[in-house]
Amino acid sequence: MDKLRRVLSGREDNEELGLTAQVLDASTLSYSTRVKWFVICFAGGILCSILGTALLFLPSGLKLFAVFYTLGNIAALASTCFLMGPLKQLKRMFEPTRLIATIVVLLCLVLTLCSVFWWGKKGLAIIFCILQFLAMTCSFLHLKSS
Template sequence: MEKLRRVLSGREDNEELGLTAQVLDASTLSYSTRVKWFVICFGAGIACSILGTALLFLPNGLKLFAVFYTIGNISALASTCFLMGPLKQLKRMFEPTRLIATIVMLLCLVLTLCAVFWWHKRGLAILFCIMQFLAMTWYSISYIPFARDAVMKCFTTCIS
């Protein structure tokens, strides 16, 4: 019966689809659906980051801040998977132009949580959150042509 389905669907020469092809075949979304889920996921990420910042001022709020801020950054990063797909997103994250920013960003995500839950170092947690923000910003502007060059030129002009 399966052979008949493959013949009728035009796949008789492709004996078996690989796992990646099956997943991509089953998860095709329309452009409007992709944009909607990008906005929802990115908005949730921003909301989590803002909520985490608001929780910072509560007693024992540092743990909540670190968790919500990290979840917010992960959600914002994951939102781009809806625009270009998860495999393409991963490939582009680790291109040579973004490699250092990606590694620093992912490392700071983990180190923020380590600083709060295992090391109990308040200053380190805040430092790693700041580094998360800077790495995420540097990573994000890498998608805009010549944006990094403009930021570097502006920064060097301000310093000198």
């Protein structure tokens, strides 16, 4: 399996690895483990978002909706860390072609919670949730296109 990984990553068999590379190779997750945790995290994010939407119709459900919807989007965003690794994902998120979508996603995540808990503006929270959805969709489309 290590030989296949070296071939797919472009490393030669006779190439010696440094200590840092050896530690990183020893601590990486297998492909099947990455996919499993991606699915678990992404499904958990979708479940949180759906639960938040269902809680919206309770008397004080807007706060719960904002929290669960935001947690769902964070979990969905974090799920891709399992596929490509956190550093590579951060580098890709802040590439010039994705920078605006990334800033809008992060800003809307914070502003949704601020509008519910500190400002008490329900309509503004709904607008920020819609913007979260649109920015996350744009962000995922950019990640997939690369």
